Structures are given as structure tokens and as C-alpha cells.
Amino acid sequence: MNAEFSNELISQHGSPLFAYDLDAVAARARTLIAGLPEGSRLYYSFKANPLPAIARELRAHGVRAEVTSVGEMVAAKNAGFEDNIVFGGPGKSEAMIAKVLAAGVRHFSCESFTDAARLSKMAVQAGVEITAMLRVNPQQAPDARLAMSGVESQFGFDEALLLADGAAERLRLPNFTMNGVHVYFGTQVASVEALAKNTRCALETAERVSRALGFECTVVNAGGGFPWPYASDAAGSDLAGLREALDAEWRASPLHGKAQLCFESGRYLCASSGTLLTTVLDVKRAGTKTYVVLDTGIHHLGGMSGLGRIPRASLTLLNLTSQRDGELVMDVVGPLCSPLDSLARGQKMAPVEVGDVLAVTNVGAYGLTASLLGFLSHETPAEVAYRGAEVVEAWRLPCWHASLRDG
């Protein structure tokens, strides 16, 4: 993003500000779809970024919606998704299920025997039939930087429990039809080989589980975890050869030609679209250290700290105001009254001055809504979606208390 456009956005909507390039969303959607086996379905994981313009852009490319809360379901509905929504996630309450059923959602990813019983109960109450993929935690170890399956985790059915005697009976429930298997290994899967291996494992798991439970597996959601750099201007991942590698696994599976193959992605689809613009408020010395104080911090980029990943020296801060000579080592901190409000420690960067506008790229996924928004009650930054040099829409996510007194 050039300095002139970013200054224009800041003068209109203030600093800090998230700006999302819809052309980047479209480009990533096209690349990923082209990298999947012919006929497979791609779901957008709203947890990465529920921004309306991003969701609409992805829907226009034929991507479906994967949601895990009532808020994400409403965001999907508002973006025009209808019967192409799947609702998942651990810990679905009766109230949540009632709301999503009332909104017309009929496809679920089911996490446990209790979840299955609850989904069935609520479907009976609503007088509707639902289908459910069983989310399985396979017994094989995954290839993912943040593993969520193939290791002990709170996600999905432990595969051994589904293969044990009595499991099929526990899942024979009214208004509830098992139709598939869902395996999500984790995020930031680093290579095409690892993605292919995980897909093979998901297909094998689907076969084992559906055979043991005696249901027809018509859907396999093989997850994804397609990678993209976070908050750094490192080159995006090379998915060359993905289609050939996934195709080979898919064609080798006995489920090929019988089941619908699906994938899901959040990060890859929207990370590259987002840039956080921030202004330097102060540059301070303390002993041997230099601190750059920004108007943004972990309340806007909390995904990093919240996930235990304060990036320290890996953050990229592009100075849009001035490229100065030299290199200093600085700690880049935010405006919150906590020493944890640190975006980078020991960052090597050219000198900055108060008033400089800096840009953090590749923060379109797990940026604002993955952050500590309410902490210290700062106003949330505006979020602007643009195409070329045209602003398409702008929003501000509320984070104040709203009284419940008047209902």
C-alpha cells in the first residue's frame, strides 16, 4: 500500500486502522481453489476474519462458510451464505444450537458423544433433520506447526472411542444422520508434502471410522492449515504442485468417486489482504533500551501474544513516512498499561520519529478479532476494505458496554 493512500485512509478514519485489499482475497481464493482436486469444496473459516467484505468476496468465488459461533453464523448469513454453511466447534450449547437451527443451518461438525446427543435433542425440538460429520482426532501424528489433532487435544472424538464397541449405538440418534468425517490437523502446515500427508491421513481415518460405525461416508472434510506468514513481509507460501499431490492422495482413496472431498481455510485466504497502519506516538530511552510507542498493541494484534507468539524480532514494520538511514535495536510497544503490550522486542529497524506512519503487513487473518479488544477500553481501529485505490466499505467493531436494562 502506498503512502498517499494510507495517509488518505488515516485522515478519514484515524490511526490505527486495518485496511484489507479485496483483490488479494480474490487472488488467494483463485490460487487455493486451483490447487485443490477437481470437484472439491472449499470452506472459509470465519474465525480468521469475519469482516463482511471478505466473506462476500469469498462467497463470490464459490467458497462456503465454516462457522463456530452464533456471531459467525450471523456474519455468514449477512454475507449471503445460505445452505452452504457448516457449523462446528467444541462446546456447542443448547442455546447456540437452537439459534443456528432457527436460522436454517442443517449441517454440523460433531465433536463428541455429548455434542451428538445435544444436536439430536435440539433437532428433535426444532422438528428438523440434520446431518453431521464426526470430527475425529486420529491416532496418527500430524504435520502442523500448531497441532490440534493427532495429539491429545480437546478437539473431536478420540478415534479409539469411535472404534470401540458400542460407539455406533451411542450415535444412532433421532433426527441426526452421520454423513462424513472431519479432520483438522492444525494451522500453518509448512509444505505441500505435509498437506498431502495430512489429507491421506484424513481419508484413511474417514474410511476406518465410517466402516467401524457402519455409515455411508459421503463427505470428508480434510481440514487444511494452508500457510501464510503472519505480520511479516516474508514471501507467501508456494503451493506449487499442491493439486497434483492432493489429487494423487484423493485418487488412491477408496472413497474417491463416493464422497465429496472438502477443505477449509482461514489464514491462507485472508492473511495477505490485511495491513495494520499505526502511528508512532513516542520514542523513549530507558537505560540501554529504546522503546517505540505505537498507537496500536496487543489489543489490536493480540493473536500473537494470545497464542503465546509475541513475534519479538520477526515483525515487519514498514515506514510509510520516511525511509531513514541506519539501523537501531528497539522494543516496539503499544499504549496499554502492561509490559505485555509488546509487539516486538529487539527489533532491528531504521530510526523512527514521532508521527511516522508504519505498516504491518499480512495481518488480515487472526488480527483484530483475535485480539484483546476490551482490555483498557481503547476505541477499536476502523476497518476499511478497498479495491485498487477505491474504498469499498468501512466499519468499526464496537467494544463498549451496552446496557441490558431495556432488553
Ligand SMILES: Cc1ncc(COP(=O)(O)O)c(C=O)c1O
Ligand atoms: C477446525 C478448524 N478449521 C479451520 C481452521 C482455520 O485454520 P487456518 O486459518 O489455519 O486455515 C481452524 C483454526 O483454528 C480450525 O480450528
